[in-house]
Amino acid sequence: MLKGRLAVNPPKPERKKIREAVADLKRRRILEAATDLFYDLGFTNTTLDQVAEQLGVTKPFIYSHVGSKSALLGEISSQGVQRALEAIDQAIAMDGSPGEMLARFVPDYVTAILRSQKSIAINIREEKNLDPVDAARLAALRQQFMGKIETLLSRGVESGEIRVPDTRVAAFALVGAVSWTTFWFHPAGPLSIDEISARMTATILNLTHTRTVSKAVEDA
Amino acid sequence: MLKGRLAVNPPKPERKKIREAVADLKRRRILEAATDLFYDLGFTNTTLDQVAEQLGVTKPFIYSHVGSKSALLGEISSQGVQRALEAIDQAIAMDGSPGEMLARFVPDYVTAILRSQKSIAINIREEKNLDPVDAARLAALRQQFMGKIETLLSRGVESGEIRVPDTRVAAFALVGAVSWTTFWFHPAGPLSIDEISARMTATILNLTHTRTVSKAVEDA
């Protein structure tokens, strides 16, 4: 069998690329279907047979692309956090005052959360069904995220642009207010993602910014 | 067997009371144990055998006091919402301006949430494992709760005491910020329930109240 492997000519690069692209596509579709079902029914109430059925395949197909049911959950759960981290990193990367960074971050963050609504909801709800290794990894990411927000708020307080009684509690309040949107947002509802993002941003900046800045943001 | 029942003299009231009190106590202990385990391990990862073990009894004991595993979950899940509703009802019942009502409500609400931390967390996480009937009942309660908060905010906006860009979104932001505490609060951590309540209240009122009121609250 080793011989068999060696007998084959090395595959041409573009062929390999197509292979990989196909495999990626399949993985993505599996993730999508699983995300929908986990979101609608809950992780433990969803069987992999159901996921397979929705894709028109069977369970072993899934196992040939994904290690296990919990691996699937781990991957889905991390998606939302990744995007949230991107949002804060981009905001921090811009050159501007802490207040401007926050004004940039919040709408991006809300938008990111609402775009990955299902993964975020799953991430929050199914934490206890995660493999301990994944759970630890995600906890670390979350902590990193919280730290960055808190630092941003602190710097804004120092510079006088931001006014909150307690940066740590304020950071949690901010994240809570935004994360909570995953539970009440309905894509088919009256408010679009952009509208919610705008209103939530106005609401939150009203909370953090001192009046002068807050006015400036409103006028802009 | 009907005859047997009729042959018995009616039980004396105080006797019956003791019976009920004992049964109530047992139920409460079952609920407590189940709450701890559901919170720590998640609903589906907890077996009723584990709950029984923690109480030093066996599974049929539990079934003699509780209809089913999901009935247990339903009862646990509703506890937190009940208390939150009490908090808003008490605040509304006081005679005072909307701003004063809100200033009364928020700390009570935070305290209620943190005191029933585990049930709230379970309520949020295990929604999909609820019996559909319970789920509908709880959804109705939640909606009622949200409606009352939104009304309160609207009245405050009318009276000029409260300033938010959008009462509906602000109501969700408020509830999100507070509910989120269940996920990061550690009873053994550095901040007590009262401290968190105070800081969260200051943070939130900073968000809702116009400056003058906000100052007055701070000075008080």
Next chain:
DNA sequence: AGAAATGTATACTTGTCAGTAGGATTTCCA
């Protein structure tokens, strides 16, 4: 005391589902 009712445990049934072994089918290349 002893009959009746209540409460609790032992020991089972039953259904469900994650994960897999091995075979069928397609794809790809010489």
Next chain:
DNA sequence: TGGAAATCCTACTGACAAGTATACATTTCT
């Protein structure tokens, strides 16, 4: 076109846990 390799399915196993039938123990009342 033959045959190897990749891909996918049919059909199973093994474990686990909810819920229960039945028997035993304990209290309660006459």
